[in-house]
Amino acid sequence: MDSRDIAKTFRDMARLLEVEGANPFRVRAYQRAADALEELGPDLPRVVEAGGLTEIPGIGRDLAAKVREALETGRIREYDELARRVPAGLLQVLAVPGVGPRKARLFFDRLGVASLEALEAAAREGRLRELPGVGARTEERILKGIALVRAGMARRPIGTVMPVARALAGALRAVPGVHRVTVAGSLRRCRETVKDVDLLAEAEAPEAVSAALARLPGVAEVLLSGPTRTSIRLEDGLQVDLRFVPRASYGAALCYFTGSQAHNVRLRELAVRKGLKVNEYGVSRAGVTLGGEREEDVYAALGLDWIPPELREDRGEIEAAQAHRLPRLVTPADIRGDGHVHSRYSDGAATLEEIRAAAAARGLEWVIVCDHSRSLRIAGGLSEERLREKTAEIRRLNRSRSPGDPVLFCGVEVEILPDGGLDYPDPVLDEVDWVLAAVHTGFGQDRARVTDRMIAAVSHPRVHCLAHPSGRLLGERDPMPYDAPAVFEAAARHGTALEINASWRRLDLDDLQARAAAAAGCRLMLGTDAHALEQMDQMEWGVGIARRAWLGPDQCLNTLSAEALEAWAARKGKGA
Ligand SMILES: [Zn+2]
Ligand SMILES: [Zn+2]
Structure with missing residues (x-):
């Protein structure tokens, strides 16, 4: 146990003692000791060794003995005994707003409630309100509080x-x-x-x-x-x-609290092998601090190049940093265009001119305006005639461009039909600049059917890119079961790009899949799938996923100039 673990245990003890109805001074003593230990941080072992523990305000003889016990044995016997009398599950119950120590005790004694689940069940069944001093209103408030605690435990989109x-x-x-x-x-x-x-x-x-x-x-x-x-x-x-965090350990703390845990474990192992110690306070050798003001100090002390935060997942970044072979990752500044924006022609909110202005405001050189195809009627899918009108308007806008105006490319987000065919005939697809193929229906198909459908799409000579391949919606819809390696292989063979849909509801491909796709030889296209202008800011999340996928600028089509993208699309469109 280190100082932080001991402090946390002391805090838990204080709360459990409160439930037990212990002397308030005793409860307060544990809380004060926890404060003192947190302040002491990494100095704790040194202070203990020098025999100075009891000189610290808030730590008397009794608590000092417990600190030493924790340092030596990794346990605090009194905590174990306390947890036998008062279940530690009550700490969850105490976390619910509106439940104090007195109520927690009451619920435990009378109803045996010792966990969040048990508390919720008791509240739903109306058993709490039968207890003295607890009304229906309190019960309701507790249910709301439980929802809050649960929401606090759930993961949320970035x-x-x-x-x-x-x-x-x-x-x-x-x-x-x-x-x-x-x-x-x-x-x-x-x-x-x-x-x-x-x-x-x-x-x-x-x-x-x-x-x-x-x-x-x-x-x-x-x-x-x-x-x-x-x-x-x-x-x-x-x-x-x-x-x-003080300035001297800011970098070390930033590194520590950025994680991931797996990454930090690797750093600590590396440190041990070098006779060093790494924690949130810095890098030290035999108690002497070597650095910690900047993150670079920490990595350099371990013989590593500084590692971008997006890579810190223990997915090979430590080895790459050791060999000075970390990739040059794509950055927001590299992004010259957005590969997927909807206009008012289908279900977007903005006109073509508004999209162009929004792109200019974001420093972009081009935007591919993709609207839905004819069969997706609920999303305003375009008839062939409407598509021609849109193409004509885009050509007109591009001709009347002032210097610095972004180029608009006329795209379609064309449905991949259940049989793998596309929702427009080839001559219609020939008239547009960019064909983004997508699945929006038939998610219930089995793995083999879905895979065939997607392979047919990426193998189609007129398809430039496959949109949101897995079809997942974070927290709402699971990814489709499809054979991703087979689809990536087919896409690479036909030179078809795969999308990193940057909408935070999708983020599809995700980081691991995008990395696998790039390894298979595919190019990636980031698209915000914006249906309103401000959603064009979502490019940031797409770049984040691309970086987590170890992608460099060359692997993302978004880093091409408008001319280069046009050339790439034209070559691809001929089935080359
Ligand atoms: Zn779509
Ligand atoms: Zn879309």
Whole structure:
């Protein structure tokens, strides 16, 4: 156990003691000791060795003995005994807003409630309201609280959480005495879903920053507030952890709290082999700190190049960093065009001119305007005649282009029919610049049928790209069962690109599949699938997935100039 583990155990003990009805001074003593240990951090073993533990305010003789016991044996006997009397599952029950120690005790004694599930069942069956001092209103509030705790445990799409995290970080940066605030955790690694928000801050007066955080709109409750860490829950259940870190260990802490855990485990193993110690406070040898102010310090001490956060999943990045062979990853600045935007011609909200202006505002040189094909009537699929009108308008707009105006390409998001055929005849497809083939119906087909359908599409000489290949909707619809390697192989053979759909609802291909597709020799096209102009900002998530897939600029068609893309499309369209 390290200082943080011991602090957490002390906090749990305080809460369980409260349930037991212990002396409040004893409860408070554990809480104060936990604060002191968190502040001490990595200095704990040294302080213990020097015999200075009892000199720390908040740690008396009794608690000092428990700290030593924890350091030596990895256990605290008194905690084990306490957990025998008061089930640790009650900690979950206590996490529910509206359930304090007294109620938790009551529910446990009278109904045997010792877990979130048991509490929920009791509330649903109306058994809580039969207890003294608990009414139907309380029961209702507890059910809402359980939903909140559950929502806090669920994973959420990056596209919904990142804006919240950035807004919080921005608000905290405005607090006087705050030097910097960084979004860490899986958000920084650009994972498609995240569980909570991890923020890191360097600040003169952490208490003032914590207080400012607690006062921000949308904050439902403060879960924990200590000198080094504050945790809050937002009204929608999302948990936010803010940690205060001194400048000297900011890089080490950023590395530690960015994760992933698997990546960090590898770093620690590497450190041990070099006789070093790596943790969130820095890199040290025999108690002497070697560095930690910048992330680069940590990696350099381990003989590694700095590793971009998106790669930190223990998927070969450590070995690549050791060999100085990390890939040059695609960046937002490399992106010159958006491969998938809908206009008002089908189910998009914007006109072609608005799309062009929005692309210019985002620094893009081109946009492929893809609208749905005729059979997808619910999404305003275009008849051949309407498609010709759209093509004509695009040609007109491109001819009247002012310098700096992005080029619009006329695309179709054409249905792959259940038999693998396409929803427009070839002569119609010949009239457009870009054919993006997509499955939107028949998700119930079996694996072999779906695979055949997709292979037929990527093998079609006029198809440039396969849209959102797996068809998944995060949290709503599972990916279709299809033989991805077979589809990638066929796409590579026919020079057909695969999409990384950048909409945070899809992110399809995902990181692992995009990496596999690139390894199979496919090119990738990022498309926001924007149905409204502001959704063109979703390119950011697509770039994140591309980076997590280890893709370089050459593997993404979005890095081509308008002329180069046009040439690529024309060559491909001839079936070359
Ligand atoms: Zn689609
Ligand atoms: Zn679309």
